[in-house]
Amino acid sequence: TVNKKKLKEMNIPQKLLATLFKTGSVKLSDGKVVNKADLLDPSAPAPVLVVVDAQSEEECKLLSKIDFNALIDDSKQILQMMVHFSNRDIIVSESYKTFLDGLKDIDHLLMCKNPSSRILFDCAQRNAILSSVLPVEKLFEPTEDGTNDLTNMTKDPETSITLSEHLLKYNVYPTQKTSAGWQRNNVLLKKSFNFKTEEEDAKKAYNCFVADQKPETPAKKLRRGFFCPEMTFLGTTSTYSSTYRNVSGILLQCHSGGFSALLDAGEMTVGQLIRLYGPQQAEELISKLNFLYISHIHFDHCGGSMSVAEHYHKVNEKPLTILCPIRMLPWFKYLSSVFKVPLDLVPLGKLHQDKKIRNDFHKEHSVKIELCPAMHTRDSWSIALQSEDWKVAYSGDTLPNSQFVNIGKDCDVLIHEATHQSTLAEDAAKKRHSTVGQAIEIGEQMNARYTVLTHFSLRYQKLPPFLDETVPENVIFAHDFMKITKANVDTWCQATDVLPKLFPSHYNDLMKQPYYKNKNLYL
Secondary structure, three states: OEOHHHHHHHOOOHHHHHHHHHHOEEEOOOOOEEEHHHHEOOOOOEEEEEEEOOOOHHHHHHHHOOOHHHHOOOOOEEEEEEEEOOOHHHHOOHHHHHHHHOOOOOEEEEOOOOHHHOOOHHHHHHHHHHHHHOOEOOOOOOOOOOHHHHHHOOOOOOOEEEEOOOOOEEEOOOOOOOOOEEEOOOOOOHHHOOOHHHHHHHHHHHHHHHHOOOOOOHHHHHHOOOOOOEEEEEEOEOOOOOOOOOOOEEEEEEOOOOEEEEEEEOOOHHHHHHHHHOHHHHHHHHHOOOEEEOOOOOHHHHOOHHHHHHHHHHHOOOOEEEEEOHHHHHHHHHHHHHHOOOEEEEEHHHHHHOHHHHHHHHHHHOOEEEEEEOOOOOOOEEEEEEOOOOEEEEOOOOOOOHHHHHHOOOOOEEEEEOOEOHHHHHHHHHOOOOEHHHHHHHHHHHOOOEEEEEOEOOOOOOOOOOOOOOOOOOEEEOOOOEEEOOOOHHHHHHHHHHHHHHOHHHHHHHHOOHHHHOOOOOO
């Protein structure tokens, strides 16, 4: 780093500084030559971070034999921190403890903490408000399971062990404002997740809203004759996760027929199941999956696939069936060999073209599948699933597509991406996505009983993009942890109008954004 005191003493003109740091030296007006090295502090050894992921007792024993300090250049580098992704049962083994005690001079970070405890404040607050008046599933509240004992598990008390926590930071270099090491300023305490006041305000707002409701329409009465599997939304945003929404993942469950499937599995899909149901029930739900469907190769739709497969394989000897684009086969085969998790891979293109495969699939899972290419990235797909009692269509990521209208005709529920509000149609077209208005129109063309919109842009985290829209009474905007059933589907249709009343500050923040002030401004 540049020594500011030396720089001031040299009295180098401002206009020569760029030349000095670009060329390494500069000549002053008095003829003196200043070298860049003259202004720098002595170089300190660069910190090295090591990531460890041992998956067996044999690998633990091998770790103890590795001299990590011998692998780095002692004159230029220093081993400072080790991050451990190994499972909890591996980390508590005697051989792993011995390994940790052999590296007591560095910081250790354990990533094996139960995911059910990793709930962000914003997400928990939103869930508490919604679940107080709407049929949102309450988040699972974990009990202490002895995980904290890991900090004192080693034989040597001097070994520095830290458990991973949301918003925990590690500063590699000290600054004027922060010291090196762990920073817990933003870590949220469990006692802070108390939203009684917010829940009471939400109930008052909702009761006022219900009192103002108009009588039931004839069209609404006609829709009541439908039967559909339960749909739990584990993620409703696009690109990457935020503090309010996770990326794509939809759990379908038909309890009467014993059918269940996951439609896409973005990163943290398993974590969302654990946060919602707890570790034991989440494990049970995953073990009963008929298949996992991946619409396309983008990571916000497939990043959690192998985690789902791992949990499935813990209970089932047979491999998890994954319906995926053919271009993903090499990726899945490689990960299958690395993680030692068998997979039953079914290419969507082959399933689409071969009627015999579709018939065999229908016999095995009691669900008929129809596919069509989606208008997004190469080898993207849209799907329609149909049993004797119900039909569900899922768009994946796509522009409005007439082929999808055909396969989803007369479905009970259409799940369609609505990445952008309708006033940003040009932006949506460039990125090969749909707007809210386009998705609603597809639902009308399909004659879908209900249309559920999801996969919202990251600009719509607090509230979905409905403010500039004319929303029919059979349209639902999805939220994380929303569960749609036959009993509550009409309640969810009403929720669109009540959301601004439940989240008034979020509504005001959204209305201040430039894409609502100026509809020609694309972000």
